Amino acid sequence: MSPLPVPRAEVVVDLAALRHNVRTLAEHCGAAMMTVVKADGYGHGMVEVARAARDAGSSWLGVATIDEALALRAAGDTGRVLCWLTVPGEDHDAAIAAGVDVTAYSLAELAEVEAAVARTGTPARLQLKIDTGLSRGGSTYADWPALVEAARAGEVAGRWRVTGIWTHPASADEPDDPANDSQEQVFRDALDLAAAAGLEPEVRHFANSAAAILRPSARFDLVRCGIASYGLDPAPGHTPDLGLVPAMTARATLAMVKDVAAGSGVSYGHTWVADRPTTLGLVPVGYGDGVPRSLSNHASVGIAGKQRPVRGRVCMDQLVVDLDGDRPEPGTDVVLFGTGRDGAPTAQDWAEAAGTISYEIVTRFGGSRVTRTHVDTEVRA
Numbered sequence: 112m113s114p115l116p117v118p119r120a121e122v123v124v125d126l127a128a129l130r131h132n133v134r135t136l137a138e139h140c141g142a143a144m145m146t147v148v149k150a151d152g153y154g155h156g157m158v159e160v161a162r163a164a165r166d167a168g169s170s171w172l173g174v175a176t177i178d179e180a181l182a183l184r185a186a187g188d189t190g191r192v193l194c195w196l197t198v199p200g201e202d203h204d205a206a207i208a209a210g211v212d213v214t215a216y217s218l219a220e221l222a223e224v225e226a227a228v229a230r231t232g233t234p235a236r237l238q239l240k241i242d243t244g245l246s247r248g249g250s251t252y253a254d255w256p257a258l259v260e261a262a263r264a265g266e267v268a269g270r271w272r273v274t275g276i277w278t279h280p281a282s283a284d285e286p287d288d289p290a291n292d293s294q295e296q297v298f299r300d301a302l303d304l305a306a307a308a309g310l311e312p313e314v315r316h317f318a319n320s321a322a323a324i325l326r327p328s329a330r331f332d333l334v335r336c337g338i339a340s341y342g343l344d345p346a347p348g349h350t351p352d353l354g355l356v357p358a359m360t361a362r363a364t365l366a367m368v369k370d371v372a373a374g375s376g377v378s379y380g381h382t383w384v385a386d387r388p389t390t391l392g393l394v395p396v397g398y399g400d401g402v403p404r405s406l407s408n409h410a411s412v413g414i415a416g417k418q419r420p421v422r423g424r425v426c427m428d429q430l431v432v433d434l435d436g437d438r439p440e441p442g443t444d445v446v447l448f449g450t451g452r453d454g455a456p457t458a459q460d461w462a463e464a465a466g467t468i469s470y471e472i473v474t475r476f477g478g479s480r481v482t483r484t485h486v487d488t489e490v491r492a
Contacts, residue, residue, distance in 0.1 A: 117364050117442065118364070118481075118482040118484075119363065119364055119395050119396075119480070120361075120362070120363040120364070120395065120396045120400060120480065120481045120482070121361075121362050121363070121481065121482045121483070121484055122154070122155075122359060122360070122361050122362075122476065122477050122481055122482070122483045122484070123359070123360045123361075123362065123484050123485075123486055124155045124156060124159070124160075124358055124359050124360075124483065124484070124485050124486070125356075125358050125359075125360075125486050125487070125488050126159060126160075126162075126163040126358070126485055126486070126487045127486075127487050127488045128342055128356040128357065128358040128450075128488070129155070129160055129163040129164065129167070129340065129341065129342075129358045130163050130164075130166055130167040131167075131354075131355075131356055132339065132340050132341065132342050132355050132356060132358070133146055133163075133164050133167035133168065133169050133336070133340055134167050134168065135353050135354060135355060136320075136323065136324070136334075136336050136339055136340065136353070136355075137167075137168060137169075139323075139324065139353055140318075140323050140324070140330050140334050141330070142323075142330040142331070142332065142333060142334045143170050143171065143314065143332060143333045143334070144164075144168065144169045144170060144171065144333075144334060144336060145169065145170075145171035145172065145173045145193065145316070145333055145334065145335045145336065146160070146161070146164035146169040146171070146172055146173070146336060146337075146340050147172075147173040147174075147335055147336065147337035147340070148160050148161050148164070148172050148173065148174060148179075148183075149173065149174045149175040149176075149179055149337075150175070150474050151474075152341075153337065153338065153341050153470065153473055153474050154359070154473045154474045154475070154476060154477055155341060155358060155359055155473070156483055156485060157174075157179065157182065157183070158182070158183065158186040159485045160340075160341075161183055161186070161188055162186075162188075164340065165188070165190060170190065170191060171190070171191045171192070171193060171314075171333065172188065172190065172191070172192045172193070173192075173193050173194075173195075173335050173337070174192065174193070174194045174195075175194065175195060175196040176194060176196055176197070177194050177197060177201055177202060177203070177205065177206045177211070177213075179194065180192050180194040180206055180209070180211040181205055181206065181209060181211070184209045184210075184211070189210075191212060192211050192212065193211075193212040193214065193238060193275070194206065194211055194212070194213060194214065195214040195238075195240065195248065196214075196248065197213070197214075197220065197223075199219070199223070200223075201223070203223055203224055203226075203227035203235075204227045204230055204231050206227075207224070207227050207228060207231050207233050207234075207235045207236075208231050208233055210236065211236070212236040212237070212238050212274050212275065213235060213236065213237060213238070214237075214238045214239070214240050214277075215237060215238070215239055215240075215258070215262070216239075216240055216242075216248055216249050216250050217250060217254065217258065218254075218257060218258060218261055221258070221261055221262065221265065224237060224270075224271065225265060225270055228270045228271065234269060234270060234271050234272060235270065235271035235272075236271065236272055236274045237262065237265075237271040237272065237273050237274065238273070238274055238275035238276065238277060238312070239258060239259065239262055239273065239275070239276050239277075239305070239312075240276075240277055240278060240279075241255055241276065241277075241278050241297070241298065241301040242278065243278040243279075243280075243293075243294040243295075243297040243298050243301070244281055244290055244293060244294045244297060245278075245279050245280070245281040245294075246281075247279070248279075249278060249279070252297060252300075252301065255301055255304060256304055256308075259304055259305045259308040259310055260308050262308075262310060263308045263309045263310050266309075266310070267309075273310050273311075273312050274312060274313045274314065275312045275313060275314045275315065275316065275333075276301070276302060276305055276310070276312045276315050276316075277314075277315065277316040277317065278294065278297075278298045278301070278317055279317075279319060280294055280317065280318070280319060280321075280322050280329070281294065283318070283319055283320075283321035283322035283325065283326065283329075283345075283346070284321040284345055284346035284347075284349070285346070285349075286321075286325045286326065286346065286349055291322070291326065291329075294317075295317065295326075295328065295329055298317055302315055313332070314331075314332040314333040315331040315332050315333070316331055316332060316333040316334065316335060317329045317330075317331055318330055318331070318334040318335065319334075319335055319336070319337065319345070320335075320336045320337055320338050320339035320340070320345035321339075321345040321346040321349075321350075322334075323335070323336055323339070324339065324345065324346070324350055324351070324353070325346060325349060325350065337470075338469065338470050339355060341357070341358050341359065341473065342355045342356045342357035342358050342359075342450075343355075343357060343458055343459060343469040343470075343473070344459060344469070347459060347463075356450060357449060357450045357451070357457060357458060359448075359449070359458065359473050360446060360448070360449035360450065361446075361447040361448050361449065361476050361481075362444055362445060362446050362447060362449075363394050363395055363396050363445045363447060364395065364442060364443075364444065364445065365392050365393070365394060365414060365439060365440075365441055365442060365443040365444075365445050366393045366394065366395045366429070366441060367392070367393040367441055368390055368391070368392050368393075368434065368438055368439065368440075368441060369390065369391055369393075370388065370389075370390055370391075371385050371388070371389060371390070371391055372385070372388055373385055373386060373387050373388050376423075377391065377422045377423035377431050378407075378422070378423025378424045378425075378426060378430075378431055379423070379424045379426065380423075380424060381423070382407065382408060382423055382424055383408055383422040383423045385422075388436075389433055389434070389435055389436060390433075390434040390435070390436055390437060390438055391422065391431050391432065391433060391434060392414060392419065392431070392432045392433075392434045392439070392445075393429055393431060394412060394429060394430050394431070394432060394445050394447075395428065395429050396428070396429065396430065396447065396481075397425055397426045397427045397428045397429050397430055398425055398426070398427055399427040399428055399478070399480070400428075400476065400477070400478055400480055400481050401475040401476035401477055401478060401481075402425050402430060402447070402476070403425070403461070403465040403467065403471075403472070403475075404424065404425045405464075405465045405466060405467075406421055406425055406430075406461065406464055406465050407421065407423065407424040407425045408420075408421060408422065408423065408424075409421065409464040409465070410456065410460070410461055410464040410465070411432075411456050411460070411464075412432055412445050412446060412447050412448075412455070412456065413445070413446035413447075413449075413453060413454060413455025413456060414432065414434070414439055414443060414444075414445050414446075415437065415439045415443060416453075416454060417437070417454070418454065418455065418456060419432040419433060419434060419435075420432060420433050447461075447476075448460065448461050448472065457469075458472040458473050
């Protein structure tokens with residue numbers, strides 16, 4: 112029998128790390144936990160991550176779209192799920208029938224939910240979002256009184272139960288930014304207006320990962336932890352060491368090793384030219400697999416216990432690294448980014464090299480040419 116093929120490139124997700132992170136965050140915050148699993152679990156696999164988060168005690172899951180929420184239901188999840196991003200004419204019927212908590216930003220969205228309730232004959236679980244200063248989704252403060260009054264009228268009429276009121280911070284990763292105090296105060300004022308209208312939501316929630324960790328006053332009844340659940344730092348330079356463990360390791364298989372002479376140009380445009388004789392390694396991943404092209408000449412990968420710098424431009428399907436005279440065998444494992452415990456780069460290292468955030472690194476890496484494998488390092492009895 113032929114051996115199983117070695118993946119050309121692979122994302123390995125450790126579900127034990129995910130569970131550890133969820134438990135650690137819950138203990139630190141002392142509030143109910145929503146694990147955010149949108150965008151295919153930030154590239155980690157939505158369904159698998161959701162199951163691990165539930166195992167770790169997460170009472171809520173958060174997704175952006177109705178389709179994501181319904182995919183969780185189709186996979187067998189029966190717990191509380193919140194979705195928050197719809198467009199006019201979206202299928203609220205299926206979400207309401209599936210017991211998904213839906214979010215309204217406006218009277219127009221309330222009308223769509225009301226119509227769906229009439230069609231399905233099922234009262235909705237409804238949450239209201241107030242824009243406290245991010246200037247993204249959510250009701251404006253000027254429109255908020257009318258929204259909460261209409262929401263309360265619908266609740267009295269039996270169309271829905273208002274299960275939550277929430278907002279999202281703009282600068283929680285910069286804890287000294289005065290916007291944090293301002294937004295929290297606007298949120299508290301909005302809660303007072305909702306209470307005056309007669310609303311008594313189950314959960315009030317403000318905090319994303321950074322605010323959950325760094326801002327105790329913003330934890331309210333529920334915290335929404337996305338990136339921190341995956342073991343990545345939501346506020347580099349500010350976050351205390353909680354012992355979070357990156358759940359994703361991205362790896363590839365070294366394709367080729369070759370000698371080059373001093374003066375040899377490498378990759379398109381010869382943006383790097385060897386200043387000495389050296390050895391180069393060919394790694395079969397590129398921007399077609401989610402490696403940012405901006406990492407050209409800036410990032411490193413881990414091969415044979417050393418960090419090897421990327422030389423020249425990242426191509427669609429491959430990149431080249433400087434092995435500095437070493438000759439690891441083709442087929443050797445290449446750690447693109449991972450936990451950092453083995454000396455290889457982390458997603459945060461790549462983010463800093465690319466001038467972006469770790470969210471983008473893990474969410475964009477993968478695709479049809481990259482295998483995703485879920486492992487569980489936890490020893491089970």
